[in-house]
Every structure is written in C-alpha cells, then in structure tokens.
Amino acid sequence: MDDIKIVLTPKQKAGSWLGSFGLIAILLIIFGFFSLTLRGTYFNWGNIKNMVSFSSYVGIGAIGMTFCIMTGNFDISIGSMLALAGVLGASAALKLGGIVGVIVTIVVAALLGLLNGLFVTKLKIPAFITTLGMLFIFRALAYIYTNNNPQYITDRFWIFLGNGSFLGLPFPIFIMGLCYLIAFFMLRKAPFGRYILAVGTNSRAASLSGINVENVKILVFTLIGVFVGVSAVLNGSMLGAANPGMMGDGYEFQVITAVVLGGTALAGGSGSLGGTLLAALIVVFLKTGMSNAQVNSYWQQVATGVVLIVAVSLNKLKFWLLGQAQ
C-alpha cells in the first residue's frame, strides 16, 4: 500500500477514538468509580473474578446472537431454548451421567437453533415471528417434559464446569474465553465471517455473488443454539438445577441488549464481537457496583435504563463525529 496520508478532522479523530476505545473507556470508568467509592468490597480480585465469571451467562449466549444480528436476523426464543435444553440435559445427566448431560444440552440447543433456522429460511416466516412462536413452544415443552419439576444437577463433572477453578480463575472464564476465541476465528479468518457480513449488508447482492444465503442463515441460527447450549450448561452448573419455568427468564433481552450495546447494528451488516463481550462485562460490573453500594433497588432500575440509553447515545455520537451515515 502506498503512503496515502489520511487527514482526519478533529471531529473525526474524536469519533475514531470513541469507536475504538469507547466501550473500554466506559468499562474502566464504571470499574474505577465503584472501586474508588466502595474500595475493598468492590476492588478485590475475588470480586472481579466473580463478576467476570457471571458475565459468561449473557456473554457466551450473546456470541451466537451477534452473528445472527449481523445477518439482519433476530432470535427472541433463546430464553426458552436455554430452559428446554437445560432440562433435557439435566434429566439425561440424572440417568446417564454429567458428561452425557452436558453434551445433550448443547446438542439439543443446537438442534432447536437449527429448527429456527429451517423455519426462517425454508418456510420464509420472518425471524422475529418464528422465534416468538418458538418462545412459547419451547417453554411449553420444557414444562410438559418435566411436569414442572426442577431438574437438579448434582453430577461432579457438571458442577465443576460452573463452579470449579483452574489456575486460580473460575472455570467459566476459560470457557467464555475459548468460545470467544473460536468465534473471533470464525469471523475473521474463516470465509464464513465474510459471508455473514455480506448477507447482513445486502442479501440480494450476497446471493448474486454466489453465497448460499440460506445455508449461512441456517448455520447462524444453529450457532445461536450451540452457544446458548454452552450457556445453559454453565448456568445449570452454577445454579445446581434446571428449572423449566425460571431458567432463562428474561434472557433474550439481556443478550440482545449486550449485542446492541456492543455496537452491532440491528439492521445487520456490521458488528463487533469484542463489543459484545465488553457490553456483557459493563452490564454486570455496573449492576454489581450499584448493588454493593446499597443503592435503593428502585433507583438501580432507573439507573440501569439511563446508562443503557447513554451508552447507546455515545455510540451514535461516534458515528456522527465520524460523519458516517448510520
């Protein structure tokens, strides 16, 4: 490449900086603020480990969702997916052991995702609606299968995955790291990543360029299932149970919030896995900080909503400064 000097206006410089470091800055500000005000209770290694470990719940599930939203699609059924996969896996574990249970959970979730993908591509029902219907259906199936009894998880292997430590770090952190590494790899190095962005930007153009749009979409929905399955495994482990009614309650909104907060546009075509991860951490760090500060619960709710709006506004500010059309 020749040396083309790109001169940015001051506005654009600010925007570029915001884009690269915006989320990290927010995370550090939140962490710094609570560390200064709460000192020992917040700013200690154990708490940091705890917060990062619990970020894995939303963080891992959000990986698949990031891909999905990048292609311009949507999946609102993941909470129910989590529950159904969780209870099936847990009940399998009771009879066949933890390792089988874990595998069953992930496989079931992947199959459910595949089902969503097939409905969306083959039957041409819009993603939002398909997954809205599945939200009811999966949840109902979870209730029916377990006759509304929570499935307890006691297997040593399974319990270890969510609660154990290795080299001083909680195990979920490793699993989350591994998932993100695999995901980064798929996005950056594998052709699959380019396909996702192409489909999201303009699916007709992508199709004309020879990309099998349908297969990409099916794969993306299946991936949502895979990562939701991993989340279900960790969640079931940490809670020691898979409760058909409560597992994954509100999960879809937490995940979608993390993805959008992380900078992935709902229209599709652009996105950031790193952003998703940072967003998941930001939400947990913020909530934990406010909780520890004994902030009135009602004010916590208000604050959470306001912070969300502010954070996304900053994202908009970034685009405005860069002079890009959003």
Add this chain to the structure above:
Amino acid sequence: MVKFLKLYEKIGIFILIVAASIFLAIVSPNFRNMDTILSIIMQGSYGAIIAFGMTFAITSGGFDLSVEAVMGLTSVIIAMLIPSLGFAGSIIIAVLASCFVGFLNGILITKVGISPLITTLSMQVILRGASLIITNGRQVVISQKSFMSIGASKAFGFLPMPIIYMAVLFAIFYIILNQTTFGRHVAASGSNEQAAKMSGLNISLIKTVVYILVAFSASIVGVIRTSQTLIGIPTMAPGFTLNVLTIAILGGTSLAGGRGNLIGTLFAGIFISMIYYGLNLLNVQIFYQMLAVGITLLFALFIDGLRMKYLETAKIKGIRV
C-alpha cells in the same frame, strides 16, 4: 390458490376465531352463554387496546416494549393523585404523563437515533423503577370506591365498559390509520423511510406522534385496570408486553412495516383471550395453552408467508389479484 390466499388475507384471523368458537361451544357448556362470551371479549380488550397502538408502532417500522411499565406508571399516578385531584383530574394527569413518556420515546428514537428496541426497553426499566419510587414500593389503595365504575360497570346493564372502550378506540385508531393523511404517512415511513423522507415527510414528527399514541393506549388500559382493582400498582401487568406483541403480530401486521391491520389486531386480541380463557374453562393446563399460542402464531404466519409468495409472483406474472 391465489383466490384462497386473497380471501384469507381479508378474513383469515376471523376464520380462526369462528373455528375456535365452534370447538369451544361443543366442548364446554359454559362457553355458550352470553355472559361468558362477553367476559372473554372483555378480557381480550385489555390486550387489544394496547395492541391497536402497537399496530401503529409496527406499521411505522418500530415497536414499543415499554407498554406494561406505562400501565404501572398510570396506575400509581392515579392512586397518588385521586385524594387531591379527584377522578377526572388524576386521570388526565396520568394520561398526559404517559403521553409525555411516549414523546420521550419518540424523540430518542427519531432525534437521537437510538433503536426502538433499546429505547423502549430502557424506558420500561426506568418507568418501573420510577413507579416504585413514587409509591415507595407500596401498592396504594384507592379509597373512593365509586372509581370502580369506570372499568367495571356495564352499559345497558349487560355490556362491560371495557368492550365499549375497545370499540371506541378501535374506531378512532382505524380512522386515523386508514382514512387520514397522517395514517398514510405512518405507513409510508414504515415501508420505505428513505423514500418517505425524500417525498418531504417529516419522519420525526410522524414517528413521535405514533409513540405518543402507543403510550396513550397503554395508559387507557392502565386507567381501566386501576379502576377495576382500586389499587395503584407499580408492578402492574408483568410480562404483558409479550402478550400485546403477539396479538399485534397474529393480527397480520407485518413487522417489515408499512401495512397495519387493525381489524386483524382486534380479532387476534379476542382470539388470544379465547385460548387462555376458553382453555381454562376446559381445565387445560397452562403449558398446553402456551403451546397453542405458539403454534397458532407459526401457522398464521406460515399462511401469511405463503400469501406473500404466491400473491407477489402472481402480480409479477401479471395475473390480476
């Protein structure tokens, strides 16, 4: 096939209702009396009214997830203000406050450019917190019992008021959406925002008014429910937003925007009520009721998908549809 689908477009959801009614009438003797039927429609009216507003929002290309919190806000404002301002005064303030919330939603979505999802989701959380702060976590009892008549009385001795409110609001919203310029503009901005903008439409104004309408419809239901229970409830209707969304979508309003089907929404609201109410009469477990809703949704939109496919290709082929 084309003929069938064209017919379905007009009366699809209606057919579902008729089919379900026949089924329920055969299977449950309690279903057949007028009281029960009116009760089912009444219980459907709460979701339907808000779904009218939601239909507008979806037609304009967005949606509003804050409706259940608007209900709660209305409820607590009324309960706190009735002692000093009386019925009319407190209702007016509550509805105005809700419209202001809708205005905020609209501004954040149009001027600041935040997606409807994040805006309304955040607003939901903020409003719920605000409602709890207003009452300090309590449920505030309304001691003026006559307030109950707003939501609980019956016109002509047998027709529950909520059904009348639903009919009136349906008429108003229908006229706005289908008979006024504004309504056409809403559809235009939903189906192709760029084109609408270039035609000179003030998208910001249009969408903001839409979100005010949604909040307004949610507030009305908040008034009705508060009147019925005589309690200001900060945590009113948890999970109701999903119900409303389902009704709007089941009614045939396309999420792509641009086409709002208020008639469909009306019938969908009644239909959903039939599922929950009717199946309860039959002692069908809640889980199967949820299953029924999900399957109906998929079925209804599968047909919708077929319709779009066949009718669009038929149009392209030049067949008159």
Add this chain to the structure above:
Amino acid sequence: MKKYLRISVFAVLILALVVTFAIAGCKTGTESVKATAKTMKAADVTIGFSVWTMEFTFFQNVEKGVKDACAALGFKYTMLDQKSDATQMVQDMNTLVNQKVSGIVSTPVDPGAMGPAVQKARDAGIPVVCADIGKSGPVNALIVSDNFKGGGLAAEFLANLFPDPAATIFGLGNCKPQWTYARQRGEGFKAKADELTYNIQSDIIVQNPSAEGGYDTMQQMMSAAPDIKGAFFVSGREAVGAANYVKSQNKDIKIVGYNGDPEEFIAIRDGILSATILQQPYVIGYKAVETLKEILVDGKSYENVEIPAEVKLVTPENLDQIAKEVMDSTGNSAFGE
C-alpha cells in the same frame, strides 16, 4: 474450513484434558461442610441479606426485620437484591462470600437453584439461614411459614361459613407450579377441603400475579362455576383483585387471601375481602438473624433445621386486634398507613 475445524477439535481436546486434571486435582467440596467452631464478638459480625425483590410489601417487611435485628444485636448489615433473577441470586451469594460476611440470610427467588452457592458459603465457613420460601443445599436453618397449615385454615374458615358441603362449591386461585412452597398453600387448602368433603370445582392458575390478574381469574372462575360460594387465592394481591370483581358483579362470594399485605387489611376493613392468612415476614426476618446470632456468637450448631413460623387467620372480627399485635411487635401499621 478444514483448518479451523482442526483447531477447534484441538482446542476442545485440550479443554477436556484440563477439566479432567482439574477435577482430579481440585476439591469442589461435596457433602462435607465446615462447621463454624469458633464464636465471634457481636461487633465483628456482618450479616449479608440476599432478598428476592424489594418490589413487594412482604419482602420489604422481611428486610425490616433483618435490619432491626442487626441493629438490636449490634451487627453490621448489607443487602443485595436478586431482582427476581435466579442467576443474580447465585452471583449475589458468591459476592457476599467474597465480601467475607459472617452470616447470610436469604429469601431465594428459586430455592432449588441455590445448592452450589450455599455449598461455597459453607466451605468458607459462613452459615446460611433461609428466611421463608424454601431451601436447597446445606443450609443451617430455614424459617418458613407453615404454608400447608395456612391453606387448611382458609378451607376451615370457608367451611364454617357454609356448613353444608353437598351444596357448596369452592374455587382455588393457584400459583404457577414452580413456586414450590407457595404451592403448599393450595395443597393445604385442597387437603382440608377434601377432609371436610367440600368440592373445589375450579382450580385455576392465576396467569398474572398481580391484583388485576386475580380480577380476571375470578371472572373465569365464575364463568366455569357460576354457583361458586367461596374462593381462596394463594396470593393476597390477587385475592383483593378477585374480591373487587365479585363486588362489581354485586355478588356475595367469600374470598380469602394469603399474606396479610396492607391492601388486604384495608379490603377486609372495607368489607370487600372476607379473610386472609397473615404471615409474619418481619418476625421471620428477625428470627433468621437471631438464629445466626446463636450460631455465630453463642456457638450453637444448626444443620438443616426447619423452624416453622406461625400463620394466623385474620377475619373482620379479629382485624383490629391483629393489627394492634402487628403494630406492637413490628412498629409498623398493618394497614400500611
């Protein structure tokens, strides 16, 4: 495609290896719990309270009880709100363990999901007492209302009003099945009704756990069983809504609630609600802290003990007396005024 497939497989194999070594090497602690042998001075004690949610009066009262007990005993106090989320509940318990609190009181949103978290607390030498709802895992004690008996009291009350079982139909507004301990109220009601040979014709789960949900469910109940004479709603909020529906239809159906929230007291006073079963959240919270005091300061040992808390039937006749008792023991008005 092949290349990254290989890398993924490689990564998963490494992961499996790591897990195997880790399990072999680490102890996650299973059935054994560390008993708190040493005793502490009151001034050194910090109690961590993990509450289900602060959105409802019941839990606000539990919190008051915990707070007041801590103040009375000279303990320090910190509170985390689960916001009705089971995952948050587990994270909060870990947070409290991390903050090295001396003892934990918990009203868990999902009692079945606290096993591993309680284990971690016990491994760190922190006793855990559950206040109401339920428990799982190696908790030291659970202080819970006798929900089953409470349901039975409701059935008895209704039976006394309608002495002829053959001619009387009752209804039951039940809760969602996952609330295992609240479910006991319905179970107790059904058991007592069966024993007294009364017929519960309508057993409906209240979809919307709020007052307007009770209103709607009552409407459905009256459609399903038009001759219904009385109904029991396992949640007081819903019962008040149901009672209001009955009033709007100008019928005389007796509604009984459960909990004893201020809106129920007011409804009984206004003649809309017939009765309710009063729980004592303040006392439960207070007792939870007292139990921890016995463990931490007095060195007593508690393992998986269930301590029942009394429930009382509140009717228009004894309303004022009970309200006075509530005021005397907790310093709060039963009417929320």
